[in-house]
Amino acid sequence: MTQTAIPFWFLRGGTSRGPYMRRTDLPQDREALADVLMAAVGAGHPLNIDGIGGGAAVTTKVAMLSRSDDPAADIDYFFAQVAVTERQVDFRPTCGNILSGVGPAAIEMGLHPAVDGETRVRILSVNTGARIEAIVRTPDGRVTYEGDAVIDGVPGTAAPILLNFQDVVGSSCGALLPSGERRETIDGIDVTLMDVAMPMAIARADAFGLTGTEGVAELDANREFYARMEPIRVEAGRRMGLGDVTSSVTPKFGLLAPPRHGGTVTARYFMPWNAHPSMAVTGSQCLATCALLPGTVADGIAAPASGAPAIVTIEHASGRIEVTVDYEATDEGIVVRSAGLLRTARLLARGELMVPRSALGPEVNVDHRGAVQAGPAHAGAA
Missing domain, CATH: 3.10.310.10 (Diaminopimelate Epimerase; Chain A, domain 1)
Incomplete structure (x- = not known):
């Protein structure tokens, strides 16, 4: 070959x-x-x-x-x-x-x-x-x-490495809340469907009989949870305007629980057919926004944030991650300007x-040694 x-x-x-x-x-x-x-x-x-x-x-x-x-x-x-x-x-x-x-x-x-x-x-x-x-x-x-x-x-x-994210709201679905609801029910489970950096379906861990503090191995061994979660995720994708997401990794799925170690909220993030060993950067922005917006599934379990920008600390399976969210509270909800993280x-x-x-394929130039020849300095990424 x-x-x-x-x-x-x-x-x-x-x-x-x-x-x-x-x-x-x-x-x-x-x-x-x-x-x-x-x-x-x-x-x-x-x-x-x-x-x-x-x-x-x-x-x-x-x-x-x-x-x-x-x-x-x-x-x-x-x-x-x-x-x-x-x-x-x-x-x-x-x-x-x-x-x-x-x-x-x-x-x-x-x-x-x-x-x-x-x-x-x-x-x-x-x-x-x-x-x-x-x-x-x-x-x-x-x-x-x-x-x-x-x-x-x-x-x-x-x-x-300091990262400052802009234009993250509705980047995939066109709106912060693609379905227009802060909380809705799919198959008997309350969820918040949100698009900030990554489209997500977010629920409470206790709705699935979980504490939210389970480790990755324990979660991945719980195939009953995945069998319950996946139809909800697929329907969430449809409601978010993403079409049939059966074979797509978006929307991702997240579970929230009260913080245990002084953070804002505890979370587990799914990719979506396995648990993330820690926390996704994009997912952390979506989960942080969910924790800040009144009326979501985070209500009553996330510690209240003070001031804006707000530092939201998410406790995850490997520790914690801090997201700095620059936002403005409005009568309709919140307007997210940017989110910053350290990586x-x-x-x-x-x-x-x-x-x-x-x-x-024939479009890629290969030299006599079988190596790809350097492409032009300017080329579109898509």
Whole structure:
């Protein structure tokens, strides 16, 4: 089998990891692109044994970067969620944890210049249209990964990466509350359907007979819960205008419970067919907004926030995450201006990722050594 070498940078971004590649090195055709990404990750096997995936949804993610044509952005970030055991790729969602590595990766790839001290990278999420500013530490004009920042779900410390999310409300469904309701009932379970950075169906843990403090292994072993949750999620997707989401990872599902350790709320996040080992960056923004908006399923269990911006602390399976939400309370509810988080990232490897030549299609230029030739400096990310 003839293989082709694609340049890649392998990073941990937040509590996820995966390959970061130049969009110009990959097929523009979505079907061909999906074939390449499935081959790279090794989709279709629980261990992703024939690729570089890690056998979990947080380790089968791919970031594709290019310089942006948008005057308000520096980098276009196109995200793909590759399935673990199925041969399937979902281009609908975005990933805020993988986004944590976009700034460093863009600098490492030579797509964005670094300055001495801190480098600001303006990022456009191609999947959702959201705009994010990443602040990356770059002493002497080079990315540093060493620092004293700690995020739960990742061992050790690293250099902080500050993310400021804008245009996050209704990015997928067109409204904060796509169904127009703060709380509604699906199959006897009260839910809040909300779209902030990530469309979600959110319920209380006790509605499923859970405490909300269960660990990931315990939740994933509870197949009765998933059998009860999935039809609710599918109907939620229909009500949110997302169509048939049976084979899509959006909307995600979240459970809320009272805080146990001084935070604002306890949450468990589902991807959606497995529990997240910690917390998604995008999901944390949606859950934080749910905790701030009166009348949602968070009413009565989330600790009240004071002032705006508000710091919402979400207790999750691996610790806690803080989301700073800049919002304004109105007679109709709240207007979310932006959300900020602190994340970290680390470059783990770089080199060439081998995929079958047949998966690339004729549009990708390959030299006599079987390596992808460098694409043009400017190319659209979608």
